[in-house]
Amino acid sequence: MGKRSDAIASEIKSWIVEQNLTPGHHLPQEKDLIEYFSSAKSTVREAIKVLQAQGLVTTRTGPGGGAFVTEIPQEKALSLLSNYFYFKDLSIKDIYQLRRQLEPEMAASLCGNLDAHDLERLKTAITIYSSPIATQEEEYQQRLNELVFHEVLADLNPNPLLSFVCRFLLSLLKNLDFCHKIYQKPNPELFDTGRYYQMALYDALVMKDRDKVRHLMQKHMLAAEKIMLERERELKSNLQ
Amino acid sequence: MGKRSDAIASEIKSWIVEQNLTPGHHLPQEKDLIEYFSSAKSTVREAIKVLQAQGLVTTRTGPGGGAFVTEIPQEKALSLLSNYFYFKDLSIKDIYQLRRQLEPEMAASLCGNLDAHDLERLKTAITIYSSPIATQEEEYQQRLNELVFHEVLADLNPNPLLSFVCRFLLSLLKNLDFCHKIYQKPNPELFDTGRYYQMALYDALVMKDRDKVRHLMQKHMLAAEKIMLERERELKSNLQ
DNA sequence: AGATATTTGTTCGTATGTATT
DNA sequence: TAATACATACGAACAAATATC
Numbered sequence: 001m002g003k004r005s006d007a008i009a010s011e012i013k014s015w016i017v018e019q020n021l022t023p024g025h026h027l028p029q030e031k032d033l034i035e036y037f038s039s040a041k042s043t044v045r046e047a048i049k050v051l052q053a054q055g056l057v058t059t060r061t062g063p064g065g066g067a068f069v070t071e072i073p074q075e076k077a078l079s080l081l082s083n084y085f086y087f088k089d090l091s092i093k094d095i096y097q098l099r100r101q102l103e104p105e106m107a108a109s110l111c112g113n114l115d116a117h118d119l120e121r122l123k124t125a126i127t128i129y130s131s132p133i134a135t136q137e138e139e140y141q142q143r144l145n146e147l148v149f150h151e152v153l154a155d156l157n158p159n160p161l162l163s164f165v166c167r168f169l170l171s172l173l174k175n176l177d178f179c180h181k182i183y184q185k186p187n188p189e190l191f192d193t194g195r196y197y198q199m200a201l202y203d204a205l206v207m208k209d210r211d212k213v214r215h216l217m218q219k220h221m222l223a224a225e226k227i228m229l230e231r232e233r234e235l236k237s238n239l240q
Numbered sequence: 241m242g243k244r245s246d247a248i249a250s251e252i253k254s255w256i257v258e259q260n261l262t263p264g265h266h267l268p269q270e271k272d273l274i275e276y277f278s279s280a281k282s283t284v285r286e287a288i289k290v291l292q293a294q295g296l297v298t299t300r301t302g303p304g305g306g307a308f309v310t311e312i313p314q315e316k317a318l319s320l321l322s323n324y325f326y327f328k329d330l331s332i333k334d335i336y337q338l339r340r341q342l343e344p345e346m347a348a349s350l351c352g353n354l355d356a357h358d359l360e361r362l363k364t365a366i367t368i369y370s371s372p373i374a375t376q377e378e379e380y381q382q383r384l385n386e387l388v389f390h391e392v393l394a395d396l397n398p399n400p401l402l403s404f405v406c407r408f409l410l411s412l413l414k415n416l417d418f419c420h421k422i423y424q425k426p427n428p429e430l431f432d433t434g435r436y437y438q439m440a441l442y443d444a445l446v447m448k449d450r451d452k453v454r455h456l457m458q459k460h461m462l463a464a465e466k467i468m469l470e471r472e473r474e475l476k477s478n479l480q
Numbered sequence: 481a482g483a484t485a486t487t488t489g490t491t492c493g494t495a496t497g498t499a500t501t
Numbered sequence: 502t503a504a505t506a507c508a509t510a511c512g513a514a515c516a517a518a519t520a521t522c
Contacts, residue, residue, distance in 0.1 A: 022327070054294070303498095305507050
């Protein structure tokens, strides 16, 4: 891979680590990079574009503008990672094998570390999806709102790794084609058990009963997986 | 974000999903893309460069060349994701909170699904790091070889998600700055317990004793975490 | 508020490198 | 070996965005 622009991109990237550049630092301007690498404008621009596509830098026009080192937004990282799994053909079983392990740990580790405001966020996340359903479109929205509770839990967790992986699993449930189809069908069973567990989890979090939180989330995940697997089976048999 | 090249990149990306293009499909040639988007050469090239940086396409020169849809290599996905955590300041605790949950599940789910060849791979992974240590440099190599066993386990696992996350945790242990430092110091305790657990795990996998596998890996992770946390503490106090 | 200067973004034409036939 | 088809690199002119006065 002797491509010049790629070489420039990786050299600039190694600047960032070697000089310990932090978000906000600005890289040399285009014209200086052109001179430094003695390359053409387009070539340098392609190099910057690579870094931009990976989320490492952002650019601004105008005086004082240029390319700035940036902290990759979570959304960007989620979308970059989902590309990797696009051709991997994930199943409900695959996703829940991780959720079963991680969601209980995440909820438990949060126990006792939530202030009143955090608990309030969780409460509103639950109420969002308690409202009655009118149209078919709202049906699907309810399925998504069901996940909001878990998204809030992930947001509140101080472990960036755990938080990210859980959010990624949630994004798969939201965006994966077959999950999309599963969620589009009415699913009162999933709705009822989901709501029950979320309310019970909220109470246990208020009580700071860590073991109960963990245990409830384990049961919640097992129940959700069971229902989702059934829907997945139905979906597959309908296709044949 | 009204940038033309980004808009072109995301339109091409949506072609890939809408037309269900699979790895190997080739996109229109540069000149056709230029015509289709009625944009300049450099602009279209920057768009392709974005997709390339994200691993979605690769390009080839020469007749029959062009941009081809590709399956993102695992290495590429690992490196893209590690960018996200570069500024996140992860700790041993963060990493092991996930390893504690996932490694036992991974090993257990493998139990009974390994053929003779797979077991052979595991065995050689263990023996790699049993050889005696001569130089200081080999000391560090030994620390890395210790992880090879877990990498093989991840490779063998049929769940792409579980496999990827475990590999990512391993790549953090290898590449993160402070882990690097921890691993550079002699650590006979980590070495001995590691080797003990890996051999015990191998035996349990041969015996297809799933509960024992899970239990051993849980203890292995707890032991490793304990030692790593101590080293991390030492390192931090040395810096002050 | 408006003009200006600065910096990235886009255009276009040309030349070079590389793999296929 | 030569011809062809394609990406890659070059460079100068122009457009758009934005901070400053």
